[in-house]
Amino acid sequence: MAVEVFKTNVSTRRYANKLLNHIHKTFSRYSANFDLDDCDNILRIQCSQGTISSKTLITFLKDLGCYAEALPD
Numbered sequence: 001m002a003v004e005v006f007k008t009n010v011s012t013r014r015y016a017n018k019l020l021n022h023i024h025k026t027f028s029r030y031s032a033n034f035d036l037d038d039c040d041n042i043l044r045i046q047c048s049q050g051t052i053s054s055k056t057l058i059t060f061l062k063d064l065g066c067y068a069e070a071l072p073d
Contacts, residue, residue, distance in 0.1 A: 007040040
């Protein structure tokens with residue numbers, strides 16, 4: 001299972017839920033969740049099959065008005 005963790009600028013649950021809906025519709029193999037209690041407003045992406053394209057996801061989120069930065073392992 002592939003897992004990627006991103007630092008984001010998402011600060012509200014409402015915005016996070018909107019982004020999660022877009023992620024799940026666009027990337028059907030991804031399971032995503034936000035940890036807004038973390039100081040980095042973490043977005044975790046899991047993929048049970050294949051890999052996660054961090055660059056594609058960052059660009060996708062940017063187009064939705066969200067800043068995201070992949071965190072090192």
